[in-house]
Amino acid sequence: MSNPVFLVSNDDGYRSAGIRLLADCAADLGDAYTVAPDREQSASSHSLTLHRPLRVEPEGRRVWAVDGTPTDCVHLGIRGGILPVEPTMVLSGINLGTNLGDEVTYSGTVAGAMEGCLLGLPAIAFSCMSRDPDGEQLDTLRPWIRAIIEMVLDNGLPRDTLLNVNFPDPRRGPIHGITATHQGKMIYGAQIVEKTDPRDRKYYWIGGEIPTNEQEPGSDVDAVRERMVSVTPIHMNLTDRDYLEALSTLLPSTDD
Numbered sequence: 001m002s003n004p005v006f007l008v009s010n011d012d013g014y015r016s017a018g019i020r021l022l023a024d025c026a027a028d029l030g031d032a033y034t035v036a037p038d039r040e041q042s043a044s045s046h047s048l049t050l051h052r053p054l055r056v057e058p059e060g061r062r063v064w065a066v067d068g069t070p071t072d073c074v075h076l077g078i079r080g081g082i083l084p085v086e087p088t089m090v091l092s093g094i095n096l097g098t099n100l101g102d103e104v105t106y107s108g109t110v111a112g113a114m115e116g117c118l119l120g121l122p123a124i125a126f127s128c129m130s131r132d133p134d135g136e137q138l139d140t141l142r143p144w145i146r147a148i149i150e151m152v153l154d155n156g157l158p159r160d161t162l163l164n165v166n167f168p169d170p171r172r173g174p175i176h177g178i179t180a181t182h183q184g185k186m187i188y189g190a191q192i193v194e195k196t197d198p199r200d201r202k203y204y205w206i207g208g209e210i211p212t213n214e215q216e217p218g219s220d221v222d223a224v225r226e227r228m229v230s231v232t233p234i235h236m237n238l239t240d241r242d243y244l245e246a247l248s249t250l251l252p253s254t255d256d
């Protein structure tokens with residue numbers, strides 16, 4: 001089998017310590033190319049830039065910075081003819097901050113993996129609870145990252161499924177193990193700050209309070225709380241199959 005070719009992206013920008021570690025881990029297992037935003041793009045979700053041109057600047061060996069979203073980066077990395085070879089796997093992260101439970105729907109990190117998955121490649125998103133780990137602390141994640149990538153190299157992933165990986169805070173001691181989880185649930189508090197600007201106009205600022213997590217055994221949230229590496233399979237088709245049948249009986253009848 002030929003060497004795997006990894007396309008590495010993130011939403012924290014190409015300078016982030018997290019993406020440098022991820023690209024480094026990938027380079028141990030194959031060829032790693034980084035195509036990532038030129039600045040922080042967190043919570044950009046799965047947005048694709050269509051209404052303005054995108055610039056791609058080389059930033060050293062096998063690294064390109066894009067003035068766009070993680071989705072733009074992965075799309076260009078796969079379809080844009082930037083890399084000298086076609087990537088065979090997409091890695092996104094390591095995000096500094098978790099992407100657990102409902103956070104997944106806002107996440108630019110997970111969206112980078114989603115774009116890879118939609119374009120037919122196996123894709124893994126990596127996030128870490130700590131927002132400011134030093135290099136040595138982040139380095140302790142290496143064996144886990146490597147083991148997860150190797151598992152996917154050996155076994156592939158089902159079509160339309162990506163992996164969402166979350167690490168506990170490496171600053172707070174050892175990690176106890178790794179576990180497969182389901183997506184958990186967040187509880188949102190009073191998150192909106194309402195104030196008045198100097199011209200007497202009201203403004204709102206989202207994000208005043210950190211949401212808490214519902215405790216739920218087997219969830220991504222619980223696994224990270226128990227200092228385990230959480231690996232959640234995320235499916236790209238959002239249809240609620242359980243409700244589909246009930247819904248079809250509830251819709252107004254068309255034959256009258």
Ligand code: MN
Pocket residue numbers: 011012041042043095096097108109
């Ligand atoms: Mn981020």
